[in-house]
Amino acid sequence: MSELTAGKAVAKTAATVAAETATAQKNEWRPISYWPFVIPAMIVVMAVIIFPWVYTIWMSLHEWKVGQAPTFVGFANYLRLPSDARFVESVGHTLVYTTLSVALPLILGTLAAVIFNNKFPLRGFFRGLFILPMMATPVAIALVWTMMFHPQLGVLNYLLSLFGLPPSLWVFHPATAIPSLVLVETWQWTPLVMLIVLGGLSAIPTEPYESAQIDGATPWQTFRYISLPMIMPFLFIAAMIRMIDAVKSFDIIFAITQGGPGSASETINLYLYSVAFVYYDVGYASAIVVVFFALIVALAGALLHLRQRTHWNEAGGSA
């Protein structure tokens, strides 16, 4: 994946955003005198967002360890990546971790939204409780999850035993490390999907439901043929946000497993941390950053493509 493709995909996303707002923009006044409001923020954005990006691309073309002088090596850092077994493995881990961390919260979040869409006492209070996991400090909850995962004293194995299930080694065994981390991620981020989908559900008019009830539709049929088509755009947005956050996930993994045991749960972000701040190989780390970003944009593009294709099928025409 090259930088150029990444740039194109970003441009494509930008074009979509622009196209959506373009109709509203026509014939509106656009006075130049609003610039002073924007300039201070532009300076800060240049300093903390644009500058790091430009510098990263420059560094990625150099062999540079902290404390030594940088030497220009062209694309050598990028060419190193495919033969770096640890990097290739981390890409695989990231894809598995991301797929599970998008799918599970999406399913459970939709279910939660359907439940929260009913009227019941203290709904606001319970919604507050329900979103606590995603607002709480990730390191703090990671710490408690680590205790809960403890094979001998942890409460999770006790809960398993109550249901007659055998104990698990959770994050302490290579085979269960990623699924256990996904469990934490799902617990944490199901509320966000719920909020987005709930926004979609509450916008649906009541008439279709009433006529479905008269026709004697089952709750599943009502959901499948009325709610689901209407909340599809919201599900797509939730999937997109979830994907971007899951790919970048760091705090939870770093605090619970540090990428271990061995390198069983080492995602790209965790490997990037080691290369940059354990080995201080900033040139190589910068190349990883660029490829990592390209991967995220590619995944976002794939999701976008998926939506446009389904949209095309539904509308039977232009999308």
Place this chain on the structure above:
Amino acid sequence: MRDFLNKLGLTFAFIVIVSPAVLFFLWMLSLSLKFEIDNASYPPVFIPDRINWGNYAAVIESKRFMTYFFNTLIVTGSATLFALIIGVPAGYGIARMRARKSAIVILIARITPGLSYLIPLFLLFQWLGLLGTLWPQIIIHLVVTVPIVIWIMIGYFETTPMELEESAIIDGATRWQVFRHVALPIARSGIAVAFILSVIFSWNNFVFGIVLAGRETRTLPVAVYNMISFDQLSWGPLAAAALIVTFPVLLLTMFAQRQIVAGLTAGAVK
């Protein structure tokens, strides 16, 4: 009868879906209030016979706790305040110029992993000799706070009515006066949303601190993480520390959940 069964099923489903969140935090509280002997017992004790407040005292009296607490306040406070000062006018300008395309930069900032900023900015701070002070953390937290504030404020200013502003300009007010006296008061609830989310995300941030903070400049999330390494076996103080760090956020979430939900879904649905 069928109605009753439906209600029963709904209540059951509701309990199943809400309990993981509730039980987790109750378990966290339980861990933080138990003596080691109860924390290390099997089967686990949920409600202990004796309560050990000493875990909290141990954390608060520990050597640098107060330093770390004030570090967090300074970093989060400065990064949020600065983000509001430059981000609110920027959101206004972008909304009035109808330059939503410029928000693509914010989109890129949202997609980019936090670590990516750390490498170049770490080198920059090293070169400037700022490492060892709180400045690097305050500056890098702007990566989090500025995009949130701008993004939310664009959304708010786009929905506020233009008629008042236009008539104020006809009456001879400058653009700054219009912003200060007309637009800003109307957008107060939007500013509250931006403030709350900015505070929470800055307070919770961990990745910037582990690289940029030294022994004296740690924020609370980093300090808690560092406790793990040499306190592995005493769960009580660890859980108490974790709860102290995240308690302000939990409290804010419960009291300002309406604003938080508005802010998070506004960013998502547009």
